[in-house]
């Protein structure tokens with residue numbers, strides 16, 4: 001890195017006898033070096049789960065690259081043409097130009113099919129990786145102050161990604177596109193009162209019409225990608241500004257970041273990762289067929305096919321549609337189609353609203369208004385973790401419902417049975433998942449406490465002179481002990497006493513009482529880490545029995561090993 | 576010719592044209608129609624042989640005289656076979672569905688239990704009980720030299736009439752109550768034709784009025800073309816549509832990328848150093 005030039009040199013470039021150095025040349029004109037010096041030494045903590053968002057980023061880059069390629073040939077037009085390309089099974093058929101040009105990309109453009117398939121696979125990977133990235137952020141509590149805005153931006157990205165994917169899926173005007181749009185139209189129509197107007201506005205008349213595909217094309221290649229780029233930039237800028245969160249550990253505090261500098265280590269890793277993502281996408285695009293539109297044929301309203309589904313990221317909505325009972329109300333001459341409105345519009349609204357307000361609700365319940373730069377282990381937040389798993393379970397049930405016609409024959413199950421399982425499961429399974437997860441977290445906490453107080457189980461059984469058998473417990477090493485004890489002690493919010501010292505009754509607003517109760521629910525069952533005295537006492541006790549000093553008797557080492565002593569450390573004074 | 580052109584506007588000319596047209600249609604229709612029951616050669620020997628096989632292998636479910644057996648609850652144990660025709664027997668026995676091993680929601684195909692001769696004997700016997708669709712002659716389902724135009728036509732007919740149950744690529748699909756439409760890829764053309772003709776189970780009968788013999792031929796030609804065409808773009812992953820694709824995106828795509836992330840995070844400039 002040649003970052004020697006300083007601000008003073010600006011405007012005084014080209015000194016005699018000095019060879020013009022391109023970096024210096026650039027710096028003298030832009031002053032970038034000073035700006036980037038700090039950013040390039042930015043420290044990034046290392047953990048695989050911090051790279052999930054990166055999969056999304058790189059997938060987006062691949063989408064841009066392959067999308068631009070596709071847009072060179074794709075014709076977003078509903079004009080009817082006769083297909084004369086090289087796919088024999090459709091030759092001579094009349095179809096829209098959009099569909100014909102997608103066939104052309106697939107069969108007559110060199111590398112076109114590979115690009116189409118890469119585009120579609122990376123769309124799937126883009127949204128999948130955003131989702132697992134979001135789950136990581138959720139379960140580790142990385143959405144807490146000061147990162148709430150980035151959580152919201154991330155949600156926006158996820159929603160836009162889903163819409164963008166659906167728009168892309170609808171562009172080729174094949175049978176599945178048409179079926180999908182027909183359902184989208186139905187969903188719009190189901191919005192009470194304004195549904196019909198919205199539909200006419202969007203489609204420019206009756207479905208499908210000639211206007212929709214060109215409009216959708218502009219949305220797909222210009223509008224949403226533009227917003228996505230802007231939001232991704234904001235997301236990254238905030239990330240740099242906040243600095244990355246990290247797992248707690250020796251030397252890692254709420255006021256520093258321990259990891260590798262962005263340049264060169266993290267850059268190399270991230271750059272390498274781009275090539276891996278690109279490679280995996282290219283392999284999938286080259287070896288695995290996706291969206292074989294030539295088999296679906298051009299959209300024809302009189303045709304349907306088994307297994308016509310949306311892409312998986314819309315699947316949960318489709319699942320909702322499939323299990324919703326056929327309820328309708330007619331009022332004032334309007335028909336309210338609950339069977340469409342509830343699963344599609346309400347469900348989607350519900351999921352994203354819950355996700356959006358969650359950080360603020362948790363903050364209110366726990367009364368925790370501090371900044372957090374250290375991550376939570378999921379087990380140390382049993383209630384949050386349980387909520388997350390319950391949400392994932394509901395999502396999974398909807399997925400199953402959407403795949404009922406594929407799952408049915410595969411496992412020899414009746415579709416009706418699957419539908420009823422999902423109808424009931426949607427309400428019961430998340431509750432079960434919540435209870436199980438919470439208990440699981442609590443017992444993991446209990447286990448941590450055990451390990452701290454009594455050491456870990458060595459698996460070595462000794463026989464005492466009296467003939468009794470016991471297992472030796474050895475103390476865990478200091479690093480592990482540190483990691484297990486570094487999280488905060490959490491306690492439910494307490495209401496102020498009802499009467500103050502003078503016996504005056506203080507008002508206790510109902511809101512506060514609800515909050516205290518929720519907070520007790522949130523933290524009440526937590527198994528706290530042992531206190532310093534308890535630890536002290538346990539060690540003392542163990543030493544007396546000669547137990548914890550495992551090394552002397554049976555040669556047992558303390559578990560794990562201490563590492564990570566050559567990290568860079570970035571102090572963050574602005575926190 | 577003068578005679579014709581001068582009388583073109585005669586009040587009865589229109590009627591005459593319609594009449595001629597009807598005759599032409601009728602004639603070509605009977606020419607293309609697969610021969611029906613009257614073709615059941617009075618080959619009494621074959622029928623007798625068929626009856627013998629029938630009594631041993633089929634009567635327990637379909638009744639001694641193919642009149643069907645009704646259970647106490649009123650369900651069909653085995654439906655009556657009078658009038659189902661030779662095509663139904665050829666399809667059911669030829670694909671190994673019959674003889675069924677036990678009553679089931681849907682009787683699966685398996686390795687056929689009878690040889691070709693026995694099947695034709697059975698078919699002859701059932702056909703002798705009442706008129707029904709006969710086994711089509713080979714020219715109806717022979718698609719070895721189908722033209723591109725026919726295949727394209729067949730593709731559209733397939734997507735309109737069959738894909739709803741059998742899937743866009745012929746890989747089968749689910750039906751209510753645990754039933755299913757089996758894959759049609761790799762099925763012998765004769766059985767495809769007979770399936771359309773007889774409509775086994777939930778499948779509708781596509782009589783010659785619904786799908787003409789040419790239509791059937793073209794549908795078969797299209798299904799056949801799916802088997803011979805390359806898998807463009809790589810493995811078709813079972814042709815299960817977007818649900819299958821989504822599963823592979825998670826398993827292969829996200830799976831391998833997360834593994835790569837773990838690998839990268841655990842190895843690298845400095846992480847490696849502390850190990851050596």
Ligand code: HEM
Pocket residue numbers: 060063064066067068070071072074102105116119120123126161164165166167168169170171172220221225228290291
């Ligand atoms: C977040 C980003 C994006 C997602 C999720 C996405 C998703 C999709 C999907 C699922 C398809 C259907 C592909 C198929 O035929 O199987 C598609 C088609 C298409 N996309 Fe995108 N896309 C994205 C960005 C872009 C960009 C940035 C461009 C262009 C600048 C683009 C251009 C196209 C074109 C031209 C088509 C139609 C051609 C075809 O279907 O083969 N896409 N997109």
